[in-house]
Amino acid sequence: MYGYSQDSAAYIRRLRRVEGQVRGLQRMVEEDKYCIDILTQISAVTSALESVALGLLEQHLGHCVAGAIAEGGDTAAAKIKEASEAIARLVRS
Amino acid sequence: MYGYSQDSAAYIRRLRRVEGQVRGLQRMVEEDKYCIDILTQISAVTSALESVALGLLEQHLGHCVAGAIAEGGDTAAAKIKEASEAIARLVRS
Amino acid sequence: MYGYSQDSAAYIRRLRRVEGQVRGLQRMVEEDKYCIDILTQISAVTSALESVALGLLEQHLGHCVAGAIAEGGDTAAAKIKEASEAIARLVRS
Amino acid sequence: MYGYSQDSAAYIRRLRRVEGQVRGLQRMVEEDKYCIDILTQISAVTSALESVALGLLEQHLGHCVAGAIAEGGDTAAAKIKEASEAIARLVRS
Numbered sequence: 001m002y003g004y005s006q007d008s009a010a011y012i013r014r015l016r017r018v019e020g021q022v023r024g025l026q027r028m029v030e031e032d033k034y035c036i037d038i039l040t041q042i043s044a045v046t047s048a049l050e051s052v053a054l055g056l057l058e059q060h061l062g063h064c065v066a067g068a069i070a071e072g073g074d075t076a077a078a079k080i081k082e083a084s085e086a087i088a089r090l091v092r093s
Numbered sequence: 094m095y096g097y098s099q100d101s102a103a104y105i106r107r108l109r110r111v112e113g114q115v116r117g118l119q120r121m122v123e124e125d126k127y128c129i130d131i132l133t134q135i136s137a138v139t140s141a142l143e144s145v146a147l148g149l150l151e152q153h154l155g156h157c158v159a160g161a162i163a164e165g166g167d168t169a170a171a172k173i174k175e176a177s178e179a180i181a182r183l184v185r186s
Numbered sequence: 187m188y189g190y191s192q193d194s195a196a197y198i199r200r201l202r203r204v205e206g207q208v209r210g211l212q213r214m215v216e217e218d219k220y221c222i223d224i225l226t227q228i229s230a231v232t233s234a235l236e237s238v239a240l241g242l243l244e245q246h247l248g249h250c251v252a253g254a255i256a257e258g259g260d261t262a263a264a265k266i267k268e269a270s271e272a273i274a275r276l277v278r279s
Numbered sequence: 280m281y282g283y284s285q286d287s288a289a290y291i292r293r294l295r296r297v298e299g300q301v302r303g304l305q306r307m308v309e310e311d312k313y314c315i316d317i318l319t320q321i322s323a324v325t326s327a328l329e330s331v332a333l334g335l336l337e338q339h340l341g342h343c344v345a346g347a348i349a350e351g352g353d354t355a356a357a358k359i360k361e362a363s364e365a366i367a368r369l370v371r372s
Contacts (some may be wrong), residue, residue, distance in 0.1 A: 002128050011122045019115045026108045029101050032094065035153040039179045042146045043186040046139055050186070050370055053135045058363035060128040061340070066355065069348040076345065084337035086132045091329055091369050092278065093136040093143070143277055151270035154247070159262065162255040169252065177244035183277050184236055185371065188314050197308045205301045212294045215287050218280065221339040225365045228332045229372040232325055236372070239321045246314040272318045279322040279329070 003063030004056050014052055021045045053090055057083070096156025097149050107145055114138045146183055150176070189249030190242050200238055207231045239276055243269070282342025283335050293331055300324045332369055336362070 004011060022045060028038050061083060068079040097104060115138060121131050154176060161172040190197060208231060214224050247269060254265040283290060301324060307317050340362060347358040 002125060004122070004128060005125055008122050008125070012119050015115060015119045015122065019112060019119070022108060022112045022115055026105050026112070029097070029104045029108065032098055032101070035095050035097060035149050035157060036175055036179050038149055039146055039153075040182065042142050042149075043179075043182040046142050046186045049135050049139050049142075053132055054363065054367050054370065056128050056131055056135075057366065058359065060132075061344070061363065062356065062359045064128060065340070066348045066359065069345045070351070072349070077341065080337065080340045080345065082129055084333065084340065086129050086136075087336065087366055087369075088333050089133065089136040090366075091333065093139045147270065147274050147277065150273065151266065154251070154270065155263065155266045158247070159255045159266065162252045163258070165256070170248065173244065173248045173252065177240065177247065180243065180273055180276075181240050183273075184240065188311060190308070190314060191311055194308050194311070198305050201301060201305045201308065205298060205305070208294060208298045208301055212291050212298070215283070215290045215294065218284055218287070221281050221283060221335050221343060222361055222365050224335055225332055225339075226368065228328050228335075229365075229368040232328050232372045235321050235325050235328075239318055242314050242317055242321075246318075250314060268315055272315050272322075275319065275322040279325045 003059030003061075007055075007059070011052060011056070014048070018045060018048050018052070021048065050090070057086065057090070096152030096154075100148075100152070104145060104149070107141065111138060111141050111145070114141065143183070150179065150183070189245030189247075193241075193245070197238060197242070200234070204231060204234050204238070207234065236276070243272065243276070282338030282340075286334075286338070290331060290335070293327070297324060297327050297331075300327065329369070336365065336369070 021041065025038060025041055025045070028041065065076075065079045065083055068076040114134065118131060118134055118138070121134065158169075158172045158176055161169040207227065211224060211227055211231070214227065251262075251265045251269055254262045300320065304317060304320055304324070307320065344355075344358045344362055347355040
């Protein structure tokens with residue numbers, strides 16, 4: 001059980017929508033749609049994925065990281081480092 | 094026919110791989126995988142989509158935009174403005 | 187003379203404002219301001235710089251790149267490749 | 280006293296270097312340097328600022344947020360929400 005587990009149905013729904021958007025992108029390429037329209041759709045998919053990531057991250061901080069801190073053991077610092085590295089990957093990607 | 098049309102099979106293959114990665118994300122959520130591993134995978138998908146977008150954009154500049162400029166009509170300025178707006182969406186998303 | 191040269195005074199003004207914002211960031215750290223307020227200000231500076239970059243890029247496409255295409259020589263393809271690489275650095279940074 | 284306070288001298292040094300880079304950008308525009316070289320330099324400044332932001336954020340999580348969680352009061356949830364919003368601004372800028 002993680003922070004996001006209680007909302008996993010909602011996350012799966014959002015990711016199914018993203019999957020549908022990616023299939024839509026394939027169709028646009030197949031049907032030789034205008035490049036700029038494909039780019040606009042890619043920006044929309046990227047934003048949708050980022051938004052899923054930010055939701056997961058907030059719940060991760062509120063559960064896994066907060067749990068480790070509340071327990072007060074050595075894992076707290078490692079969890080914060082791990083979360084910070086994941087944030088850096090999101091910011092740079 | 095657009096700049097990317099000659100490579101559309103390769104773009105579709107890359108987008109199929111992205112679709113598979115998004116399905117993989119759904120499975121990760123269903124199987125209650127660790128949040129940070131899901132975030133890492135989302136960063137990979139986002140990078141793959143950005144890379145598709147940058148490829149399309151380069152071919153768009155080299156064909157559609159270059160074509161409009163070579164023709165020398167009024168559309169050249171509009172094409173450059175349109176491409177610049179698409180670039181801004183990519184940079185900000 | 188490049189595409190942006192006619193607007194260089196405006197770009198310098200915008201970059202002076204960015205310089206002032208960066209000095210403001212130093213002051214915030216010196217005065218031990220709240221971390222989140224510093225982060226908000228960094229996001230503002232980053233957006234201002236991106237906006238300068240997008241302006242320069244649009245003028246670069248409209249002048250340097252368009253000029254190379256209109257001339258019809260071998261440099262056109264190289265200019266498009268160079269611009270695409272600069273766009274990729276902006277998208278990924 | 281915040282998480283970053285112990286390292287404030289190092290942060291100020293990094294921000295002074297950024298200030299110097301921004302002044303360098305003004306000089307490049309004044310001296311009519313090639314657009315692409317200015318764009319490359321802007322990407323470097325943006326990356327340097329993002330790196331400062333990620334450092335501040337990690338220390339914010341490790342001190343302010345961790346402190347609020349350890350205290351166990353109502354502020355913990357608010358601190359996590361506030362940090363998540365700052366992360367979202369960084370990811371989207």
